[in-house]
Each structure stands twice: as structure tokens, then as C-alpha cells.
Amino acid sequence: MSERMIIPFGPQHPVLPEPIHLSLVLENEKVVDVLPSIGFVHRGLEKLVEKKDFLEYTFVAERICGICSYMHGMGYCQAIENIMNIEIPGRASFLRVIGAEFSRIHSHLLWLGLCADAFGFESLFMHTWKLREQILDLMEEMTGGRVIFSSVKIGGVKKDVDDSLLSKINDVLLELEPQVKEISSVFLESITVRHRLEGVGVLTQDEAVSLGAVGPMLRASGINQDMRKLGYAAYAELDFEPIIDTEGDSMARCRVRIKEIFQSMDLIRQAVAKLPQGPIAAPFKGNPDGEYFSRLEQPRGEVIYYVKGNGTKFLDRMRVRTPTFANLPALIKVLKGCDLADVPILILTIDPCISCTER
Amino acid sequence: MLEKQITEEIEIDKLFSRCAELKFCGYRLVQIGCTRTVSGVEINYSFDNNFQFLNLRISCEKDQTVPSIQSVYECAFIYENEIAELFGITITDMKINFNGLLYKAAVSTPFGETAAETKAVR
Numbered sequence: 001m002s003e004r005m006i007i008p009f010g011p012q013h014p015v016l017p018e019p020i021h022l023s024l025v026l027e028n029e030k031v032v033d034v035l036p037s038i039g040f041v042h043r044g045l046e047k048l049v050e051k052k053d054f055l056e057y058t059f060v061a062e063r064i065c066g067i068c069s070y071m072h073g074m075g076y077c078q079a080i081e082n083i084m085n086i087e088i089p090g091r092a093s094f095l096r097v098i099g100a101e102f103s104r105i106h107s108h109l110l111w112l113g114l115c116a117d118a119f120g121f122e123s124l125f126m127h128t129w130k131l132r133e134q135i136l137d138l139m140e141e142m143t144g145g146r147v148i149f150s151s152v153k154i155g156g157v158k159k160d161v162d163d164s165l166l167s168k169i170n171d172v173l174l175e176l177e178p179q180v181k182e183i184s185s186v187f188l189e190s191i192t193v194r195h196r197l198e199g200v201g202v203l204t205q206d207e208a209v210s211l212g213a214v215g216p217m218l219r220a221s222g223i224n225q226d227m228r229k230l231g232y233a234a235y236a237e238l239d240f241e242p243i244i245d246t247e248g249d250s251m252a253r254c255r256v257r258i259k260e261i262f263q264s265m266d267l268i269r270q271a272v273a274k275l276p277q278g279p280i281a282a283p284f285k286g287n288p289d290g291e292y293f294s295r296l297e298q299p300r301g302e303v304i305y306y307v308k309g310n311g312t313k314f315l316d317r318m319r320v321r322t323p324t325f326a327n328l329p330a331l332i333k334v335l336k337g338c339d340l341a342d343v344p345i346l347i348l349t350i351d352p353c354i355s356c357t358e359r
Numbered sequence: 360m361l362e363k364q365i366t367e368e369i370e371i372d373k374l375f376s377r378c379a380e381l382k383f384c385g386y387r388l389v390q391i392g393c394t395r396t397v398s399g400v401e402i403n404y405s406f407d408n409n410f411q412f413l414n415l416r417i418s419c420e421k422d423q424t425v426p427s428i429q430s431v432y433e434c435a436f437i438y439e440n441e442i443a444e445l446f447g448i449t450i451t452d453m454k455i456n457f458n459g460l461l462y463k464a465a466v467s468t469p470f471g472e473t474a475a476e477t478k479a480v481r
Contacts, residue, residue: 042469211433304405316394321389
């Protein structure tokens with residue numbers, strides 16, 4: 001029997017700047033068991049709800065993560081709106097879709113760049129992030145921010161988008177699409193990339209379901225599940241089908257994310273075309289009294305916001321179940337049996353957001 | 360759009376069998392979340408089956424234990440370990456138990472009790 005040893009991965013690792021620690025139990029070069037540890041930068045944002053009133057907490061929710069900031073604010077506001085029966089105006093719903101889909105494109109391009117960096121393809125990494133800049137520029141024009149947007153508020157959105165910006169959004173997407181196609185072909189066809197991703201970290205359909213995987217991690221294993229199909233914001237009025245793949249390996253997860261970038265571009269175009277005129281926020285008064293589980297599809301998968309109000313300005317509870325936390329069991333599964341050299345790329349293929357997990 | 364959400368309040372001793380029924384009916388476990396109440400905690404077990412959202416709720420008094428549902432829903436281990444470590448709830452028969460090693464938090468069971476300073480702010 002081979003001698004077992006424990007290799008620590010993280011909390012500081014070149015491939016993953018965010019702190020998660022994995023104790024990898026190895027037999028020779030094979031990982032046979034994994035013990036995860038989180039909490040190195042746990043910020044207690046859920047606890048903070050006891051001290052901040054529910055209006056102020058929107059700003060805290062947005063700071064859960066710098067990548068899905070827009071959707072964190074949106075999920076929290078959606079929960080409060082459902083508790084208080086606030087119907088947001090149609091224009092605000094469509095603007096939320098545009099903001100959310102920009103976030104998805106930005107997040108997936110960020111992930112593709114990190115993935116390229118992880119297997120040492122530096123030029124591909126820089127090219128991918130160069131394209132991402134164009135999305136960040138558009139988001140900055142739309143919301144005023146590049147990381148924390150402070151754009152979504154309870155009852156709607158804070159900032160309207162004028163016709164010239166809508167037209168610019170269409171123009172930039174038109175220019176960006178062929179450029180993303182160009183880098184996509186490198187990810188999907190280059191022998192170097194395929195060698196590192198194909199057949200690595202296979203998660204079967206049954207395993208993905210039983211381990212509670214979400215988002216691209218789940219859809220890459222052939223499960224048709226996308227929370228946008230719930231029809232929140234304006235998704236019910238847009239035409240799209242979830243992107244799924246069947247291989248369940250790291251390449252399938254990469255393919256799903258690449259296809260979702262193009263799907264997001266299409267959804268933004270649809271939303272721009274259908275954007276109704278009218279107000280961007282609904283007035284409301286009072287405090288939330290009741291509870292609601294708000295569900296959204298973030299770039300990394302399904303996120304849950306549980307909000308419980310008691311009729312005062314302070315909430316009793318705000319809990320976020322982030323997609324990275326839900327994907328940890330699946331990560332542990334795919335790591336077991338893999339080669340030590342594949343560990344960094346496998347951790348990356350769940351697109352981990354430790355900032356979300358350490359809310 | 361308001362999603363229809365059903366919450367069933369059940370006794371702790373019915374939890375395991377109800378989870379097994381839901382599993383048989385095709386429900387997936389979405390999350391397990393815990394909220395502190397005056398006398399203990401309430402734990403929400405959220406399930407989904409083709410966008411039908413169902414929530415099982417148990418109330419757990421101080422010193423009560425909660426059975427693990429890992430043998431029904433494998434992925435429950437991550438939530439059960441989280442609840443045990445952040446809220447200090449004892450969960451029995453956990454197949455995968457990190458024994459307090461999942462969260463490297465500076466304060467043990469940070470959601471264990473509402474801090475005195477929080478009450479003062481309110």
C-alpha cells in the first residue's frame with residue numbers, strides 16, 4: 001500500500017488569490033480525500049443585518065462579492081419587494097436583466113482569463129481580460145461603477161439608461177461578439193487547452209444532482225436547470241433556453257460558460273429592443289413583515305436569499321446561500337481520484353468565489 | 360413575479376422520514392438555513408422540484424439535537440457542518456463530520472446568541 005501524505009492547498013495559492021484551504025490526502029500523485037476549510041476572511045455580513053436597517057443593507061448585500069455585486073443587490077431587493085408586495089415598474093425589470101447579463105458576461109470572461117492563466121496560457125489570459133474591459137466600461141456608463149454598482153434599489157433601479165447608451169450597448173456587443181468567438185475557438189480547439197480540460201474532473205449527471213451542484217457545474221453534466229426560467233425580473237418576457245452539455249468534464253463546464261456569454265449578449269439585445277418607457281422605481285413605505293426565499297441565477301449558479309422581517313426597520317435574518325458553497329460537495333467529489341497536477345484547474349472549473357462564500 | 364413557496368412546519372422526529380418522502384418524489388435539496396429565535400433556532404430545509412419550492416421547518420429548543428439527513432441527501436453535509444459550527448447546534452449521525460474544522464472563524468459559533476451590543480443598537 002502506498003504511503004499517504006497530506007498536502008495543503010491554500011489559503012494562499014497562485015492560482016486562486018482568494019483564501020480557501022484544502023487538505024489534500026495523497027497516495028503517490030493521486031488525491032484520495034479532501035478536507036475543505038473556509039472562514040479565513042469571514043466578514044459576518046449576515047450578522048450585520050442585526051445592526052443595519054433594511055434600506056442600508058442593500059449596500060451591504062452588494063458588497064458580498066465584487067463580481068456578482070449587481071445580482072447580490074438584486075436578489076436582496078427582490079426578497080424585500082416580495083415581502084412588501086412592491087411591484088417594480090417594467091422598465092426597471094428590463095434594466096435589471098441588462099445589468100445582470102452584463103455581470104454574467106463579465107464574470108465568465110473573468111473566469112476564462114483565470115482558466116487560461118492557470119494552465120499557463122498568458123497571452124490568452126490577457127486577451128480575454130482585454131475584452132472584459134469593454135463590458136466593464138459599459139457597466140460603468142450604465143451604473144456609475146465598475147465593481148460596486150449601487151444601481152439596484154428596493155422598488156426598482158436608481159439610474160435610467162438613455163437612448164444613446166442603448167444604441168452604444170448594441171454597437172459594442174456587435175463589435176465584441178466576433179472577438180469573443182475568436183478567443184472561444186482557442187479555448188475549444190487548441191490542443192494545449194483540450195489536453196488540460198478534456199476528461200478531467202468528470203461529474204456524472206447522477207453525481208451532480210445528488211451533490212447539489214448548481215449553475216454551469218450542473219448544466220455541464222446534462223441537467224436542464226436555470227433559475228432565470230422562474231421568470232424573475234423580465235426573464236419571462238425573453239426568449240432563451242438553458243445551455244447544457246453532457247460530458248460533465250472541465251471542458252464541458254468551459255463550453256457552457258462560453259455559450260452563456262453569447263446567450264447573455266442575445267438576452268441584452270432582446271431586453272434593449274423590448275425596453276418599455278416609464279418610471280424606473282416604485283415608491284413604497286413601511287417595513288418588511290414576513291419572509292421570502294428569493295432565487296436568482298448568478299454566473300456561478302443558483303443563489304438563495306432568505307429574508308425575514310418583523311415589521312421593524314431591522315430584519316430578523318438575512319441568509320445567502322451562495323452557488324460556490326453549494327458546489328463545494330461536487331468539488332470534493334471531482335478532486336477525489338484526480339492527479340495532484342490537476343487540482344488547481346479543477347478548483348477553477350467550479351469558478352469558485354470565496355468572497356461570496358465568506359459573506 | 361411572486362414565486363409560490365410552501366412552508367411546512369414539522370416536528371424534529373418527522374424530519375428524516377419527510378425528507379425521504381421528498382427525495383422519493385424527486386425533490387432536490389436547495390439549502391439548509393438556520394435562524395435564531397428567542398428560545399432556540401428554527402431550521403429551514405428548502406427543496407425544489409421543477410421550480411416547485413417547498414420548505415420544511417423545524418424548531419429546535421436549546422439542548423435539543425437534530426438528526427442528520429445526509430443518508431437521504433448526500434449534499435446535506437456541507438449545510439449541516441455549517442449549522443453545527445456557526446450556530447452550535449448538535450446534529451446527530453452525520454456521515455461526514457468536519458468536527459469544527461470547516462470554518463476558521465475567530466469566534467466560535469458566531470451565530471450562537473444575539474450579542475449584547477446588537478440589542479443595544481436596536
